[in-house]
Amino acid sequence: MMTSHPIEMRLRETAEALLRDRKVNLFLGYEKAPLPFRTAPLFITAAEEVERLVWNPFCTLNLAVYLPRLFAISAGARKAKAPPPLPTVGMVVKGCDARSVAVLIQEHQAPREKLVLVGVACQGMVDRRKAERALDAHEALGAGEDMQGNVHVVAEDGTEIILPREEIITDACLECRSPTPSIHDMLLGAPVEAKDTGAARRRTSEFESKPFDGRWAHFQEALSKCIRCNACRAACPMCYCKDCLLDQTRPRWVGAGADISDVTFYHLTRAFHLAGRCTGCGACARACPMGIDTRLLMRKLSLEVEALYGYRPGEMIDATPPLSAFSMDDSQAFLTEP
Amino acid sequence: MGQTQTAQETRSAQAWEPKVVAFLCNWCSYAGADLAGVSRIQYPPNVRIVRVPCSGRINPAFLLRALQNGADAVLVSGCHPGDCHYIRGNLVARRKFALLKELLQYAGIEPERVQFTWVSASEGGRFAAIIAKVVEQVRELGPNRKLVKTP
Numbered sequence: 482m483m484t485s486h487p488i489e490m491r492l493r494e495t496a497e498a499l500l501r502d503r504k505v506n507l508f509l510g511y512e513k514a515p516l517p518f519r520t521a522p523l524f525i526t527a528a529e530e531v532e533r534l535v536w537n538p539f540c541t542l543n544l545a546v547y548l549p550r551l552f553a554i555s556a557g558a559r560k561a562k563a564p565p566p567l568p569t570v571g572m573v574v575k576g577c578d579a580r581s582v583a584v585l586i587q588e589h590q591a592p593r594e595k596l597v598l599v600g601v602a603c604q605g606m607v608d609r610r611k612a613e614r615a616l617d618a619h620e621a622l623g624a625g626e627d628m629q630g631n632v633h634v635v636a637e638d639g640t641e642i643i644l645p646r647e648e649i650i651t652d653a654c655l656e657c658r659s660p661t662p663s664i665h666d667m668l669l670g671a672p673v674e675a676k677d678t679g680a681a682r683r684r685t686s687e688f689e690s691k692p693f694d695g696r697w698a699h700f701q702e703a704l705s706k707c708i709r710c711n712a713c714r715a716a717c718p719m720c721y722c723k724d725c726l727l728d729q730t731r732p733r734w735v736g737a738g739a740d741i742s743d744v745t746f747y748h749l750t751r752a753f754h755l756a757g758r759c760t761g762c763g764a765c766a767r768a769c770p771m772g773i774d775t776r777l778l779m780r781k782l783s784l785e786v787e788a789l790y791g792y793r794p795g796e797m798i799d800a801t802p803p804l805s806a807f808s809m810d811d812s813q814a815f816l817t818e819p
Numbered sequence: 820m821g822q823t824q825t826a827q828e829t830r831s832a833q834a835w836e837p838k839v840v841a842f843l844c845n846w847c848s849y850a851g852a853d854l855a856g857v858s859r860i861q862y863p864p865n866v867r868i869v870r871v872p873c874s875g876r877i878n879p880a881f882l883l884r885a886l887q888n889g890a891d892a893v894l895v896s897g898c899h900p901g902d903c904h905y906i907r908g909n910l911v912a913r914r915k916f917a918l919l920k921e922l923l924q925y926a927g928i929e930p931e932r933v934q935f936t937w938v939s940a941s942e943g944g945r946f947a948a949i950i951a952k953v954v955e956q957v958r959e960l961g962p963n964r965k966l967v968k969t970p
Contacts, residue, residue, distance in 0.1 A: 689925065697927025697965055726880060734880050742968035746883050749926065753879050756918045781925045785918055804918075807910035809900065815920045817894070817934040819948030 483670075484628050488601055489536035491669045492573060495599050500528040505571035505597050509547060511540045517624040517634070518609035522547070536573070537626050538646060541606040543764040544572055545581035549590040549721035569595050575603035576673075577653065577762035579662030580795025581718040584758055586664075587798060590721055600665025602673040605650030605657070607632060610772065612649045616642065653763025653776065656680040663796045681761070681780050688777070700745075706771040707744045709737070713775045714751060716768035719758045726750065752778035757786045757803045760795040837957040839866045839892045840885040841950070844874045844909075847898035847939045854943030862947035863954040866894070873897065875908030879919050882933055883966065891963040892932045894953055896946075899937040909937070928965055931956040 492510070499505045512523035512533045520539045524547075525531065551570055558564045570591075574582060579600060585591045612632065613621070619636035627633045632644040654660075658681075661672040688696065714720045714727070727735055727747055735750070736743040761783060765775040786792055789812060790803035843849040849870050855862060867890075871877060874897025882893045895916065897909040916935045924930050934953055938946045 685925075693924075693927045693929055695927070696925065700926050734884065736968075740968065742887055742966055745926075745966055746880075746887060749883060749922065750880060753919060753922060756922070778922060778926065782918060782922055785921045789917060790914070804911075804914055807907060807914055809910070811910070811913055812917060813900075813913060815917055815930075815935060817936045817949060817953065819945055819952055 483604070483630050484626055485536045485538065485630065486626070488669050489534070492536050492599065492601070493531045493534050495667065495669070496525070496534055496571065496573075497528045497531040499571045499597060500525070500531070504569065506568040507551070507570050508534075509544045509570060509572035510534045511536070511542065511544075511573070514539075517621040518607055518612050518632075534573075536601065538604075538607045538630070538632055538650075539609075539624070540573075540575070541608075541651065541767060543578050543581055543716070543718055543762045544574070545578050545585060545718035545762075546716060546764065548582065548585050548596075548718070552591050552595065567592065567595050569597065571597040571599060573599045573601060574662050574665060575601055575606070576657055576660040576662055577603075577760060579664050580659065580760035581762055583664050583795040583798045584719060584760060584802075585721075587802060588758075596666075598662065598665045598667075600662030600668045602661040602668065602670050603654070603657070604630060604660070604673060605646065605654035607646070607649050608651040608654075608767070611651070612644060615644050615649055651763050651767065652774075653761055653766065656684070656761060656780070658761075658793070659796055664798060682784060685781050685784055688781075700777070701741060703773055703777065704744045704748060705741060706773055707739060707748070708771060709739050709744060709747065710770060712768040712770060713765035716764040717755070718762070718764065719755055719760070720751070726754075748775070748778065752782060755779055756782045757790070757792060758794050759783055835962055837865045837891045837954050837962075838889065839894055839950070839953055839957060840869060840890040841866050841894040841896065842869050842871050842874075842877055842881060843938075844876075844897040844904075845870055845872050846904040847902060847937070848874075848896035848946065850940035851896075851938040851942045851946040854940065855946045856943075858943045860943055860947040862950045865954045865957075866950050873903065873905050873908035873912075874916075875903075875905065875912045877912060877915075879915070882919070886928075886932065886963060886966045887968045889963075889967055891960075892934065892953060892957045894934045894936065894949070896936050896938045896949070899939055902939060929960055931960055932963060932965075 496508045508525050510523045511520040513535055514521040518539050586593050621634045623635045625633045631646050634642045658675045658678050735746045759779040792803045877895050885893045903909040923933055936949055
C-alpha cells in the first residue's frame, strides 16, 4: 500500500493543465467533505479551483453517474438549427468508474471524444460503515491517510487509531477484477493487479448452496428492510433511463410503496435491467441507507453473463453487449421439453 | 384448533387447481395451440393464454407481474430458432430468458414456475404435451406463495 498524496499532487497538476489549456470545459473530481470517511463530488470549471481537488482512500463515489446528464440534449436543442455544442469533460476515474464510463460510451450516453479520462489505479476505497464498525465504541472526528496508505482516525476523546486499509475497503473493491482503469487517457501512479479474482464467485456459490426456500427467505429478509427510496437507482451510472419502467403509471408495473411483493419486483427488475451492464462498482450498495446488499443479484447475473457469453461489462469496449446480440448456438438447456 | 386447520388445508388443497399463464407468439405457438384445439387433442384446462406478437416481445415484467397477481406458473413459447417471423426475435429473447430463469432460480423461485419452450404451428401434439407437463409439475409444487401480492 502506498499513500495517495503524490497522486493527489499530480491530479491537481493534470486538472490545472487541462483547464488552463481549455482542453476541458469541466473537470469532475472529489473534494473534502465535512464528515470523516467521506468526500463530495466536485465540479470545477476554472484552473484556480484545482486546489479543492483531493485524492484519498475516501473517494468512493462513482462519478460516471453524472455523465448521461452532462451530455443529454434537450428536445428543444435537438430541434434547433444549431444545437449548443457538447461540453468536453475531464474526470478522474478509478477502475470501476472507468468500466462504467466504458459502458456509457458503448450505449451512446457519453461521446468518447468529449471525455478526458484521468485514470488512477485504485487500491480499494473505504467503506465508511465498515470503518465505523471497526472503531467500536469510538466516534471518528476526523480521518486521513498515513504514509502506508492506511486510515488514520482521530476519535472523539483524542485517541489516534490506525485502521488497516484492507480491512475496511468496500465489498465491491474486494471483488474488483480491474482496479486499473480499462480505458483512460493518462494514468497516474503504477497499475495495480486485482487481488482476489474469485471473491464474487465464492460469495455467489455460498448463497447458491442454500435450498430454494432458504434463498427466498434470505432474499425476502434482506429486502424487508427496503424503504423504496430509490437511492440505489439514483446512484447507479447504468440507470439513466429518462422514463424508468418502475416509475411508469400507465400501466403501473409496480406499486410505489414498500409492500414486500413490490419491493421484490423492483429489485428483480432492476437487477435484470443491469444484466450484462453492471460493472460491479458497488454504488448501489453504498447508497443504500438501510445497508441492504443490493449487489446480491447483480453478482450472480454478472457471473452468468460471463459464463454464457464470455463478456465482462466495461472491460471489453469493442465487443457487442451480450443482450444486444445472439448466436445460433446459444445454450438453450433451460427450455422445457415434453 | 390444529385439527381444524389441517381440515381447512385439505379442503383448500382439494379445491386448488394450478393456474398457468402462457404467453404464446402469434406466428407459431398460438397457431400450435389452435392446432391442438382443432385436432381435439386433450390437455389440462389450467392454462390461460396471452397472445403476443413474438417471444421477443416478452418483457420480464410480464412474467413477474403474472406471478405477483396469483399465477402459479408462467410459460413462454415462441417459434423454433431460425423460424421466427421477425427473423431473430426469438434468438435475442433466448438470451434474456436464459438469464431471467437463472436470476429467478438464484433468488429462490423454483425453475418450474417460469418455463420457456418453442412450439411451431404444426406441433399441436407438442403443445398439449408441454401444457400437460407444466401443469403436472406445478400441481406437485403446490400453489405459488412467492412474490404473490396480498392486498
